[in-house]
Amino acid sequence: MSRKVSARARWRYWFDNTMSRGTTGLIGWLAVASAGLILVLTTAIELVRPSKDRGNPVLLLWKTFITTFSLAAPETGRWPELALWFVLALGGIFIVSALVGLLTSGVNRRLEQLRKGRSQVVERDHTVVLGWSDQIYTVITELVEANASRRRAAVVILADQDKVAMEDRVQHRIGSTGRTRLVFRTGSPLDLKDLEMVNLNEARSIIVLAPDGGTAEDADAYVLKTLLAINKGPAFRGRPHHVVASVRDSRNRDVAKLAGGDAIVLDGDDIGARLIVQTARQSKLSVVYHDLFDFGGDEIYMTAEPTLVGKQFGQALLAYRECCPMGLRLADGKTVLNPPPGTVISPGDQLVLLARDDSMIKLAARPLTVDPSAILHAVRGPAAPESTLILGWNRRASRIIEQLDIYVAAGSTVDVVTDRTDAATAVNRLGPKLRRLLIRSKSGDTRDRGVLETLDVLAYHNVIVLADDDLDALTADSRVLVTLLHLRDLLAGRGPGIVSEMRDDRDRALAQLTKADDFVVSEQLVSLLMTQISENRDLESVFDDLFDADGAEIYIRPASYYLRPGVSVTFSTVVEAAWRRGEVAIGYRVADPGDSHGVVLNPDKEQVMPAIDRVIVLSSS
Structure with a gap:
């Protein structure tokens, strides 16, 4: 009410x-x-x-x-x-x-x-952010982008910080917020009286951020108590709230859901581990995920199209010129990305689309042309064993290895090199649980060039450099940068792809100077996901399918699997070629990207593509 x-x-x-x-x-x-x-x-x-x-x-x-x-x-x-x-x-x-x-x-x-920021907030239909961490800057930036088309928009931040200090920090990091007004209040999200200041009952959505520093247990305890205060507090009990939060330890997710009622609770470490593993095996995949998760590029929408009811999903792929169908949100609320061939669109089903803006979601004015002579159905050979080198250790490392065990072929190996004393114990515990991986560990400082020279890095297929979460972000990222500089000097442009995990997104600019292939800032990507879901609750099921090992996932595959070499075609031909393989094409990578990453998502299906070397698809295998 x-x-x-x-x-x-x-x-x-x-x-x-x-x-x-x-x-x-x-x-x-x-x-x-x-x-x-x-x-x-x-x-x-x-x-x-x-x-x-x-x-x-x-x-x-x-x-x-x-x-x-x-x-x-x-x-x-x-x-x-x-x-x-x-x-x-x-x-x-x-x-x-x-x-x-x-x-x-x-x-x-x-x-x-x-x-001091202690006065009552009377905003309505606003977004409330509870807590303060480095994630706040990503969240506010994305909310400002999402609110660009709204005439009146407000974001209210409640944190146990000085109001003026919060305003100064956000102004320094973000600058102008356009039409979005920022309202800061000083108070504890764990205090029921303080929560009443920000008018939760009339908020459009609520985002809960765990504080920086401390252990994963302390951070998750903070999130759990905040969810409990929102869901069970006398002033808020019985009212529907759209709450989004994340935990760092997977074991705490279920209890956080119990505390939060119908709150959406993300598993931050699990998402980060999956992204690191998938990106390590596919160069530039982090760019694709970042474009999907932020509000600056293409976004995921859901729409009902009555004219396509009764038709197969494959026919919908070429029904739009400026957006890419990705799957279906069924009438029962379940989302299926890249549905099986022959799936019929039923009444009540919605198309899950990738589009630059909702105004672009309209059927093509005329049928899109396909060049069948350019389509090639190359057969992929059996997966070969892979060797992976992990430099460093953190709380996500065990989850990364478990996820890697799901994707690689039998007989693959993973070597862990770190100076963390707890890593050897974790590796010994993991060994018997792995089905396809043989795991080995070695003690050594990854910043020591002598240690790196003994590893024969050129012999590995994938290299993952992890940031130590026992250290502050500045120190942890500095260690990663030192390791990357040594690696690039040793490899001299040869060898495996390198994926580095960073703690602070501002350090990515420095990391790019080391010419690493990909950078994953786990907390930033989780922040993007939380903001997306805060704006559209239905996206939770889309991301669940995307990160589920049994569902559809994003792959960046050679263009030679789909097209004859040297042909000049439109993206509609690529879409048809991918669908014949049971996949959904959503973009491509330019063969000669120059200084940029070359990734293009959701291209115009009637424009002739430049020379490409990779196709970005949704596939179940």
Whole structure:
């Protein structure tokens, strides 16, 4: 039920927001008050003066303004009278000074209270972010992008931080937020009274962020308590809330769901591990995921198309020119990406589409042409065993190895090199559980060039460099950069693809100078996912299918599997070629990308493609 807010409360909220701007707001209100005083008194004097004494109203307004700010006294008269006027002027000065002092101290106290960020928020249909971490900058940036088409949008941040400090940090990192207003409040998301400040019951969505630092157990405990406060708090109980959160330890996800009721809880470590494994085996896959997850490029939409009901899903693939169907959201709410051939679109089903904007979702004006002579159905050979080198260790390493065991062929190997003392114990525990991988560990500092020279890095198919989560982000990323610099110098442009995990997205620019193939910032990608789901709850089922090892996944495969060499075709031909293999094509990679990554998602199906070397597809194997 919507809470009724009085006009007085709304005016007070608006006044508080203007006053909390500090000196600028105070000067503005003093100017308004002065102008009002002068106008009212000028009008009153003009009304009470005899008609014969009335003159130019503008001149009277000027005299009133001068009198208001100058304490004017007569220039002529008898000395006793002038002495009294002098005493009066001095008294007036003291009285006005005292009044100004009292007003100033009162206003300053009020400003101090406002700048502490403890006043009530009366926004509606806003997004609430609870907690503070480095993820906040990604979340706010994406929400600003998502709100670009909204006329009024607000993001309210409640964290146990100083309000002014939060404002300064966001202003420094993000800058202008366009149409989106940011409202900061100081308070603990674990405190029920503080939660009431941000008007959760009328929020469009709520995002819960775990604090930086500390252990995964401490971070998950913070998330669990916040979810419990939202779901079970007396002021919020029984109200529907669209809450999105993530945990770091997979074991805590189920209990977090119990605490949060219908909250969506992501498994951050599991998602990060899957992304690292998939990216390590397919160069530039991180670029594809980043484009899918952010609001800056192509986005995932769901739409019903009555004209396609009763037709097979394969026919829908070439029904759109400027968007790519990816799968179906069935009437029961389940999402199936890359559905099996022969799947018929039923009433109530929605198409899952990749499009630049929802305004681009419209059927092609005419049938799209396909060049059957250019299509090649090459047969992939059996998967060969792979060798993977993992440099470094963190809490996700065990999950990464378990995921790698799912994808590789039998007889594959993984070598772990780290100076972490807990890694050997974890490796020994993992060994008997692995079905296809043979795992070995070696103690060594990955920043030591001598250690790296003994590893024969050229013999590996994949190299993964992990950031140590026992260290702060700056130190951990610095160690990764040192390792990458040594590796690139040793390999001299040859050898396996290198995937590095970073803690801070700002370090990616430096990492690119090392010419590593891919960079995965796990927390940033999880932040993007949380923001996407906060805007559209139905996307949870899409991402569940995308990250499920048994569902459809994104692959970047050689173009020679689909097209004859040297042909010039449109993307519609690639879509048809992929569908004949039971896959859904959603993009390609340019053969000569230059300095860029060369990845193109959702191209126009009627435009002739440049020379490509890879096709990006959704496939179940």
